Amino acid sequence: MNEANSFSLYYRDLTAIIYTMVYISRKEFFNAAHKLYNPNWTKEENEACFGPCANEYFHGHNFELTVTVAGVPNPQTGFVIDLKKLGELMKTRIVDKIDHKNLNMDVDFLKGKMTSCENLVREFWQILSSEIEQNSTGRLYKITLQETHKNYVEYFGELPPR
Numbered sequence: 001m002n003e004a005n006s007f008s009l010y011y012r013d014l015t016a017i018i019y020t021m022v023y024i025s026r027k028e029f030f031n032a033a034h035k036l037y038n039p040n041w042t043k044e045e046n047e048a049c050f051g052p053c054a055n056e057y058f059h060g061h062n063f064e065l066t067v068t069v070a071g072v073p074n075p076q077t078g079f080v081i082d083l084k085k086l087g088e089l090m091k092t093r094i095v096d097k098i099d100h101k102n103l104n105m106d107v108d109f110l111k112g113k114m115t116s117c118e119n120l121v122r123e124f125w126q127i128l129s130s131e132i133e134q135n136s137t138g139r140l141y142k143i144t145l146q147e148t149h150k151n152y153v154e155y156f157g158e159l160p161p162r
């Protein structure tokens with residue numbers, strides 16, 4: 001096969017995959033306290049950078065965690081992933097460990113880390129991605145963490161190596 005043909009075949013297959021892909025999401029909720037504080041900086045430097053988020057005795061949020069899985073539905077079930085199973089994974093692997101906790105002090109997988117939403121979603125990805133792959137026809141596509149009505153972060157995983 002010449003190069004142009006193999007490219008057009010590749011492009012056709014890729015297009016077919018993209019247009020049959022379904023994105024399915026589950027939301028779970030948790031309440032937690034944290035503070036943003038760099039221990040290598042002075043109190044003044046922390047307050048200048050993080051404002052009220054550096055409050056010495058912490059502050060809390062009602063977080064909303066959304067996990068999105070992308071895949072082609074299983075022809076037998078019509079499911080990309082059983083949402084009950086996805087909810088159970090989110091709850092047992094993440095929410096049960098952080099709900100009503102102090103993220104800076106009580107959570108093993110966050111020890112010594114800045115508890116920003118950016119860092120939280122990256123940790124959640126590490127925890128969930130392989131189990132989602134084992135329990136779905138696709139893979140983990142996106143994690144969204146809503147911290148306030150105004151602020152949320154989205155994470156699509158590491159870029160694959162070139």
Ligand SMILES: [Zn+2]
Pocket residue numbers: 034053059060061
């Ligand atoms: Zn906060």
